[in-house]
Amino acid sequence: MKRRRLPTALLAVLALPAFAAQAYDYQLKPQAVADGVQVFVGKTENFSRENGGNIANTGFIIGRDGVIVIDTGPSKAYGEQQRTAIARLSKLPISQIYLTHAHPDHVLGSQAYAGVPIAALPGTTQGLTRDGDSLLSNLYRLVGDAMRDTELRLPTMEAKSGEVTVAGRRLRLIPGLGHTDADLMVFDETTKTLFTGDLVFFQRTLTTPNADIPRWLKTLDAIDAIDFKIMVPGHGPVLRDHAGIAQTRDYLQWLRDSLQGAARRGLDMPEVLQLTIPERFQRLAVLSTEYERSVSHLYPAYELETLPTVPKSRP
Numbered sequence: 279m280k281r282r283r284l285p286t287a288l289l290a291v292l293a294l295p296a297f298a299a300q301a302y303d304y305q306l307k308p309q310a311v312a313d314g315v316q317v318f319v320g321k322t323e324n325f326s327r328e329n330g331g332n333i334a335n336t337g338f339i340i341g342r343d344g345v346i347v348i349d350t351g352p353s354k355a356y357g358e359q360q361r362t363a364i365a366r367l368s369k370l371p372i373s374q375i376y377l378t379h380a381h382p383d384h385v386l387g388s389q390a391y392a393g394v395p396i397a398a399l400p401g402t403t404q405g406l407t408r409d410g411d412s413l414l415s416n417l418y419r420l421v422g423d424a425m426r427d428t429e430l431r432l433p434t435m436e437a438k439s440g441e442v443t444v445a446g447r448r449l450r451l452i453p454g455l456g457h458t459d460a461d462l463m464v465f466d467e468t469t470k471t472l473f474t475g476d477l478v479f480f481q482r483t484l485t486t487p488n489a490d491i492p493r494w495l496k497t498l499d500a501i502d503a504i505d506f507k508i509m510v511p512g513h514g515p516v517l518r519d520h521a522g523i524a525q526t527r528d529y530l531q532w533l534r535d536s537l538q539g540a541a542r543r544g545l546d547m548p549e550v551l552q553l554t555i556p557e558r559f560q561r562l563a564v565l566s567t568e569y570e571r572s573v574s575h576l577y578p579a580y581e582l583e584t585l586p587t588v589p590k591s592r593p
């Protein structure tokens with residue numbers, strides 16, 4: 279029987295080494311913002327396959343005896359690459375992780391830190407316990423392959439409000455709320471660096487899926503009173519002034535007023551989506567998509583507010 283010969287092109291393919299799955303490369307490069315304080319600045323974009331979900335800021339503080347990590351990014355691969363980048367700058371062990379809030383772009387890299395205590399506010403742990411699986415599957419859908427093998431890791435301890443010394447470094451843990459129902463800030467007393475989580479956005483439009491605007495505005499007033507020198511917002515460039523607070527407040531107030539006004543005028547949602555956004559917000563990244571999301575999250579509640587209350591029927 280005559281042996282059939284495989285076509286040359288197929289032979290060439292078979293000769294290739296078995297396809298080795300490569301992890302998405304986030305190309306994380308920490309930016310020094312103060313003595314012992316480093317930040318991985320995320321892209322001011324929406325989640326995409328191209329950015330692997332790297333849209334939030336994370337950071338770390340090198341203490342006397344160890345390293346404190348603030349947020350772990352969107353995926354297992356991000357967490358692993360974050361840890362590798364930290365190890366290039368410090369041989370000290372990772373002592374502690376703080377998670378600022380229960381949004382997937384900030385917390386899903388925790389898997390890379392087996393055995394390291396993960397602290398968060400109780401509301402964050404509750405939020406992740408309740409919504410973690412759906413947040414995770416949503417991110418798989420939006421980001422795809424960069425999420426490979428990512429699993430949710432829940433916080434292992436409570437972050438308690440007040441001063442705490444971790445790895446020989448004095449920190450102040452400041453709870454806030456409004457972006458979600460539990461937003462933790464981490465303040466480094468040595469350098470007066472404040473990690474705000476998503477209570478402050480800068481040059482990128484806010485996300486509001488769990489927002490409570492009145493509470494958020496109150497928290498911004500409290501942040502204004504903190505004696506920080508450097509501010510690491512949840513999204514956008516690092517600041518040395520209060521501009522991020524002012525911009526976040528301005529956008530929230532405008533959003534509240536325009537949605538309230540639209541509801542009182544009886545506009546329906548498609549009409550609200552057509553409203554003109556003021557010129558000063560046009561330079562914010564991802565404005566139209568986040569505005570659309572905010573209208574869909576928040577507008578129904580403003581419409582409800584305008585409904586006449588039905589008087590109680592008499593017995």
Ligand SMILES: [Zn+2]
Nearest residue numbers: 379381457476
């Ligand atoms: Zn968030």
